Amino acid sequence: MSENLNYKHLHYFWVVATEGSIAKAAEKLFITPQTISGQLSMLEERIGQPLFDRVGRRLRLTETGRLVLRYSDEIFELGKELSDVLRGAPLVGTSEFIISAASALPKTIVYKIIEPALKLSKEVSLICKEGPVESILAELAIHEVDMVLTDTPLSSNLSVRAYNHYLGQSGLTFFASRKVKEQLSGEFPQCLHQAPILLPTKQYAVRQLFDKWSNDNGIFPIIRGQYDDSALMKSFGHAGFGVFFMPTIIEEEVCDSFKVEVVGRLNDVKQKFYAISAERKVTHPAVAAVCNSARDIIFK
Secondary structure, three states, X not given: OOOXXXXXXXXXXXXXXXXXXXXXXXXXXXXXXXHHHHHHHHHHHHHOOOOEEEEOOEEEEOHHHHHHHHHHHHHHHHHHHHHHHHOOOXXXXXXXXEEEEEOOOOHHHHHHHHHHHHHOOOOEEEEEEEEOHHHHHHHHHOOOOOEEEEXXXXXXXXXXXXXXXXXXXXXXXXXXXXXHHHHOOOOOOHHHOOOEEEEEOXXXXXXXXXXXXXXXXXXXXXXXXXXXXXXXXXXXXXXXXXXXXXXXXXXXXXXXXXXXXXXXXXXXXXXXXXXXXXXXXXOOHHHHHHHHHHHHHHOO
16 A cells, blocks of 8 residues: 555545445536546555445445545545635634443443543534444444443454553442332342342343342342333333442432432442543543543542
């Protein structure tokens, strides 16, 4: 691969990718489709990998194509900003920071972890997404997000080139509505035996740790619900469907927001938190701000 890219070829690729077809790009650029096809072939030859898969008459971006498109978006957005500034427009603009968080992570903790990135001197435009662990790691693999937040570290079994950045950990607090709490018998944690409980689904590390603790201690609650989304689980807990747990570091917020009471605290099981990024050594300023604040303040 040559060190220097031809930016005219890159621009043709960018227009094709954003317009969705060579024909539409040709109309927009006022050149023939044959010219664009030739320029794309030259760009692919220089890169050494295909940028599109041809599916019938449609073009679908390859993994390399998606990566090139993301950089192209930034390159040509900066070009537009430069043109505006040279015409006398004020220098304003934002830098996108795209985070995908595991759905089971409490939203309060996700907010606390992300907030420092928004206080950087350079303005940051946050795009925050969420989903199941495997789905959000797939987004990281194709460079659609800058960082993934999860309680499950990246496993070597997954073919994703990324790195775990440990943020910290917290014990668990168990909550219930007043009605459910009054129906529990015995001291904590024995009162959880045969009690109705709401749990995260088994894809999350904290659920696996809780199941092991439960088996080791002979405490077997009755599972009334399993949830991918922590907010939904808390809502069902508030409605009186069962006991649920959250990290102890947000105990007060959970009690205040969902009008539930503390059943007990469990320090034998810790929920760990990780930021996963494509960088082994963090250089992205927003990712660095997130990691440093989480370690020094939130989980200190």
